Amino acid sequence: MSQPRSAAIIGAGPAGFSAAAELRRRGFPGRIQLLDPDGLPYDRPPLSKAYLAGGSATALAEDSWYQANAVEVVSGTAVQLHPDSGTVVLAGGEEIQADAVLLATGGTARTLPVPGAEFLHALRTRADADALRGRLGAGKRLAIIGAGLIGAEVAATAAAAGTAVVLIDPVPVPLVPAMGPEAAAYLHSLHARNGVETLTALPVDVVPDGAGLAVLLEDGSAVAADTVLAAVGMVPDTALAEAAGLEVDDGIVVDSAGRTSHPRAYAAGDAVRLRSGGHLERRAEHWDAAVRSGQAAAAGILGQEPPEAAVPWFWTDRYGIHAEAVGSMTRSGSSVERGLPGPGYMVFRVSEDGTLAGAAGIDAGNSMRAARRLIALGKPVDAAALADPKVDLRRLLRPRP
Amino acid sequence: MSEGIRVAAADDIDEGEAITVDSTTTGTADDIAVFHSDDGGFYALNDTCTHEEASLAEGWIEDGEVECPVHSARFCLKTGEALCLPATVNAVAHRVEVVDGDVILYPGVAPAGS
Numbered sequence: 001m002s003q004p005r006s007a008a009i010i011g012a013g014p015a016g017f018s019a020a021a022e023l024r025r026r027g028f029p030g031r032i033q034l035l036d037p038d039g040l041p042y043d044r045p046p047l048s049k050a051y052l053a054g055g056s057a058t059a060l061a062e063d064s065w066y067q068a069n070a071v072e073v074v075s076g077t078a079v080q081l082h083p084d085s086g087t088v089v090l091a092g093g094e095e096i097q098a099d100a101v102l103l104a105t106g107g108t109a110r111t112l113p114v115p116g117a118e119f120l121h122a123l124r125t126r127a128d129a130d131a132l133r134g135r136l137g138a139g140k141r142l143a144i145i146g147a148g149l150i151g152a153e154v155a156a157t158a159a160a161a162g163t164a165v166v167l168i169d170p171v172p173v174p175l176v177p178a179m180g181p182e183a184a185a186y187l188h189s190l191h192a193r194n195g196v197e198t199l200t201a202l203p204v205d206v207v208p209d210g211a212g213l214a215v216l217l218e219d220g221s222a223v224a225a226d227t228v229l230a231a232v233g234m235v236p237d238t239a240l241a242e243a244a245g246l247e248v249d250d251g252i253v254v255d256s257a258g259r260t261s262h263p264r265a266y267a268a269g270d271a272v273r274l275r276s277g278g279h280l281e282r283r284a285e286h287w288d289a290a291v292r293s294g295q296a297a298a299a300g301i302l303g304q305e306p307p308e309a310a311v312p313w314f315w316t317d318r319y320g321i322h323a324e325a326v327g328s329m330t331r332s333g334s335s336v337e338r339g340l341p342g343p344g345y346m347v348f349r350v351s352e353d354g355t356l357a358g359a360a361g362i363d364a365g366n367s368m369r370a371a372r373r374l375i376a377l378g379k380p381v382d383a384a385a386l387a388d389p390k391v392d393l394r395r396l397l398r399p400r401p
Numbered sequence: 402m403s404e405g406i407r408v409a410a411a412d413d414i415d416e417g418e419a420i421t422v423d424s425t426t427t428g429t430a431d432d433i434a435v436f437h438s439d440d441g442g443f444y445a446l447n448d449t450c451t452h453e454e455a456s457l458a459e460g461w462i463e464d465g466e467v468e469c470p471v472h473s474a475r476f477c478l479k480t481g482e483a484l485c486l487p488a489t490v491n492a493v494a495h496r497v498e499v500v501d502g503d504v505i506l507y508p509g510v511a512p513a514g515s
Contacts, residue, residue, distance in 0.1 A: 365470035
């Protein structure tokens with residue numbers, strides 16, 4: 001296909017926004033339309049943290065950026081895609097047309113499959129955060145179902161605001177696959193240390209209880225709360241792609257340059273699943289992956305090589321600490337701890353071939369940045385050096401004579 | 402134009418390292434980070450990341466850029482330009498000169514050639 005003269009991007013989260021920015025950075029001179037029901041792109045990680053605590057919304061770019069980069073932001077919801085003609089039909093019946101269409105549709109918060117789920121809050125959009133904001137504070141009770149990233153961050157934000165928080169998850173220690181058991185256990189222990197009650201339990205029903213709600217648990221007990229948040233993951237928004245006949249398998253299937261099964265349609269962000277070497281990977285569902293997949297799709301749209309795949313990275317901020325993980329903490333091999341649980345603590349996952357597969361860290365700063373580069377380097381690492389907090393990990397990358 | 406301040410001997414800041422100069426010394430609103438880049442040059446930016454609270458002096462210095470040690474926003478050391486999300490606002494850059502082995506910082510003065 002010859003170089004497109006126009007691009008329409010459906011969804012203005014980090015993937016859609018990054019694709020627009022990357023198209024311009026690569027010199028694309030054509031029209032770019034960025035379509036989203038929420039209008040101007042904003043950043044979502046603060047929705048469970050600073051924004052939920054009362055801070056202002058964080059835009060992904062200053063307003064002047066859109067004019068300076070000739071990116072047209074269209075407020076609207078796409079309801080149909082005709083990939084053969086590149087036509088996108090909006091909810092009001094208007095149509096936009098482009099030579100290339102990028103689906104950066106993200107997802108919606110997964111609903112809890114129990115009776116009474118309609119009483120529950122979710123947290124995915126700014127509107128969700130606005131609905132939750134006023135329900136935090138001293139004298140208020142919040143039950144959170146799901147102690148993964150968003151549930152745990154909301155627990156920390158709510159507890160800091162004086163809310164009485166109960167955090168419910170059927171798994172005793174969440175995030176073990178993402179952070180490894182050692183770092184995950186430390187992170188989870190912070191809840192109790194900060195006055196948040198954690199329950200290992202399976203919710204089976206949510207019922208009205210006076211002015212509030214009761215979360216009924218499988219063991220017959222109940223948790224009373226004024227507000228209940230379900231933080232149980234996301235469902236990729238693939239309806240548009242499916243109806244358009246694109247290949248979808250629990251995510252819009254793409255290659256490393258965001259190409260879908262239709263030559264005019266591309267996809268990026270939380271809604272996609274990467275096919276790599278004949279194998280379908282898990283959806284990434286992290287901010288950094290969304291940014292990078294948007295950039296890769298921009299390269300794909302222009303018929304250019306996408307940047308080399310990055311080592312996966314995510315972070316979580318809670319109770320004043322910053323935790324990060326890079327690479328894989330589940331690869332077969334062994335774990336190496338550095339320091340003691342607390343600020344500066346790290347856990348490395350060393351593969352059986354002696355290379356570094358992953359690292360998790362608590363307030364570990366540049367040591368995490370070194371770990372990400374060591375993983376990318378793919379050379380055997382010295383486990384004793386990793387375990388020694390006195391060894392500057394940068395020296396493993398840049399040996400000095 | 403403000404007076405230059407001697408902030409260190411050039412030899413005292415290794416390549417790939419940075420120091421923080423306190424705002425009480427610089428007279429600026431923010432502390433200033435002075436970087437010895439891996440290209441050999443010395444550069445200065447406001448120390449606080451423009452995204453959230455973090456010290457850029459503690460960041461990762463590579464290829465004439467600094468990567469924030471918290472959320473990995475990157476800034477150009479020469480100009481302060483924000484190079485990637487999550488930063489959307491440029492960092493303020495200040496002029497630095499090396500004179501007779503001393504690192505001289507000019508708080509509030511744009512870098513030479515900018």
